[in-house]
Amino acid sequence: MKLFLFLALLLVKIPATLPSSAEHRCFCKVTGSLDDCACDVETIDAFNNKDMFPKLQKLLSSDYFRFYKVNLNNRCPFWTDNSHCGLRDCAVKPCTPNEVPEGIKSSTHKYSKEVNEAMMECEMAEKLGAVDSSLSEETRQALLEWNRHDDESERFCMADDEESPDSQYVDLLLNPERFTGYKGPEAWQIWNSIYEENCFKPRTVKRPLNPLVSNSGETFPLVSGRGFYSWLEGLCVEKRAFFRLVSGLHSSINIHLSARYLLEDNWFERKWGHNVTEFQQRFDEDLTEGEGPKRLRNLYFLYLIELRALAKVLPFFEQPSFHLYTGQPKQDGEMKELLLELLRMAKSFPLHFDETTLFAGDKREASRLKEDFRLTFKNISRIMDCVGCFKCRLWGKLQTQGLGTALKILFSERQIESLPKTGSNTPAFQLSRQEIVSLFNAFGRISTSVKELENFRSLLSKAEL
Numbered sequence: 001m002k003l004f005l006f007l008a009l010l011l012v013k014i015p016a017t018l019p020s021s022a023e024h025r026c027f028c029k030v031t032g033s034l035d036d037c038a039c040d041v042e043t044i045d046a047f048n049n050k051d052m053f054p055k056l057q058k059l060l061s062s063d064y065f066r067f068y069k070v071n072l073n074n075r076c077p078f079w080t081d082n083s084h085c086g087l088r089d090c091a092v093k094p095c096t097p098n099e100v101p102e103g104i105k106s107s108t109h110k111y112s113k114e115v116n117e118a119m120m121e122c123e124m125a126e127k128l129g130a131v132d133s134s135l136s137e138e139t140r141q142a143l144l145e146w147n148r149h150d151d152e153s154e155r156f157c158m159a160d161d162e163e164s165p166d167s168q169y170v171d172l173l174l175n176p177e178r179f180t181g182y183k184g185p186e187a188w189q190i191w192n193s194i195y196e197e198n199c200f201k202p203r204t205v206k207r208p209l210n211p212l213v214s215n216s217g218e219t220f221p222l223v224s225g226r227g228f229y230s231w232l233e234g235l236c237v238e239k240r241a242f243f244r245l246v247s248g249l250h251s252s253i254n255i256h257l258s259a260r261y262l263l264e265d266n267w268f269e270r271k272w273g274h275n276v277t278e279f280q281q282r283f284d285e286d287l288t289e290g291e292g293p294k295r296l297r298n299l300y301f302l303y304l305i306e307l308r309a310l311a312k313v314l315p316f317f318e319q320p321s322f323h324l325y326t327g328q329p330k331q332d333g334e335m336k337e338l339l340l341e342l343l344r345m346a347k348s349f350p351l352h353f354d355e356t357t358l359f360a361g362d363k364r365e366a367s368r369l370k371e372d373f374r375l376t377f378k379n380i381s382r383i384m385d386c387v388g389c390f391k392c393r394l395w396g397k398l399q400t401q402g403l404g405t406a407l408k409i410l411f412s413e414r415q416i417e418s419l420p421k422t423g424s425n426t427p428a429f430q431l432s433r434q435e436i437v438s439l440f441n442a443f444g445r446i447s448t449s450v451k452e453l454e455n456f457r458s459l460l461s462k463a464e465l
């Protein structure tokens with residue numbers, strides 16, 4: 001009997017030794033229900049990894065979604081930016097077919113297949129750039145009307161990228177978000193400005209920078225340290241949410257960098273893959289003074305906010321007059337079907353936010369909040385012009401615009417619900433192509449991050465054995 005008891009105790013004891021495990025330290029608090037929301041992490045994992053992620057990947061590889069128009073040449077409006085880093089992996093390949101020399105195109109060089117594919121893609125992008133010329137007069141008029149309606153007061157991000165002659169189409173599939181080597185004080189300054197000056201932090205809250213963190217070039221400096229979260233408690237639920245969204249975005253970016261880390265870099269091979277150490281440095285509870293798991297929870301929070309925006313925007317995409325126009329009617333039709341399927345899936349997800357807490361204040365309060373959010377978000381999108389690394393700038397801009405679009409949707413519920421089913425000249429709610437592309441690609445990043453967490457979880461548990 002005694003032996004049995006001892007064994008039973010031993011069995012009970014085993015889980016208690018787990019807290020020291022690396023997997024546990026990253027994920028122990030990333031489980032169960034999330035604050036401000038009636039949902040739990042496990043349900044999101046299953047929903048995303050099995051259903052949402054694969055469908056979304058398919059959608060995002062279509063022509064409509066892979067070409068993003070962006071101006072990467074804006075000057076940083078807040079401080080003098082050091083000339084853009086010469087890191088090879090920071091470069092963004094814009095689509096300019098003329099830059100590919102004839103010789104390479106026609107030779108049997110081993111890269112010719114890749115180059116040819118790139119060429120075709122670039123021609124495709126050029127076609128997309130010329131969308132207007134192939135539109136009927138009626139559609140062109142409608143677009144003009146939409147543009148006029150899509151007025152400044154509704155925008156959450158800077159609009160100039162859409163109209164600027166400096167903007168180029170970038171093929172997102174050819175420019176994946178991954179480790180670039182961009183870090184240190186410069187990268188640090190970006191997040192510093194966002195957290196310190198653009199997250200509704202009261203001026204009275206002063207907190208010394210964490211010297212340990214800044215020396216190492218860690219890009220999470222200001223979210224760590226005890227007491228940092230205490231100022232959050234004084235904020236209304238939406239402003240608290242804003243901070244968590246930014247932190248979630250930051251987490252997602254860092255998950256991507258850890259999952260597409262440059263592991264091999266020599267004359268015969270360059271290989272990107274998972275770097276568990278890098279992941280731990282950013283998310284392990286012990287190595288981050290307890291912040292890591294909070295960051296991961298914020299990622300799920302961001303996922304839910306964007307998911308909810310997708311659910312809410314369904315009526316806009318259901319309008320018969322809406323097309324994912326690329327000039328190939330059959331493919332365009334199929335992609336619209338896939339898009340609607342995805343949005344209906346988002347709508348069917350059972351665990352959304354408590355509608356009575358978030359974005360649900362009285363009308364005057366709501367419009368003031370919307371304005372606060374809008375201005376702050378616009379400012380953050382300008383800070384993205386200060387990101388020295390072009391590839392990081394590209395993805396930073398895309399993701400802030402995507403999140404901005406999600407917020408615009410959440411703040412426009414009434415307008416979306418009142419959209420006429422038959423089409424009208426002056427719709428009360430509009431999204432530009434760029435907003436649509438960024439919304440879905442941004443959600444695609446977050447969805448990929450959630451999926452990557454599954455990979456890191458299993459890598460960490462294997463590393464232990």
Ligand SMILES: *[C@@H]1O[C@H](CO)[C@@H](O)[C@H](O)[C@H]1NC(C)=O
Pocket residue numbers: 078193194197198375376379383
């Ligand atoms: C915009 O961001 C910059 C840089 O962080 C900051 O100095 C400025 O106060 C912000 N402006 C507004 C209106 O929030």
Ligand SMILES: *[C@@H]1O[C@H](CO)[C@@H](O)[C@H](O)[C@H]1NC(C)=O
Pocket residue numbers: 261262263264275276277278279281
């Ligand atoms: C993984 O990242 C760490 C930094 O977190 C770095 O020191 C290490 O060299 C990386 N490992 C590989 C295989 O590149």
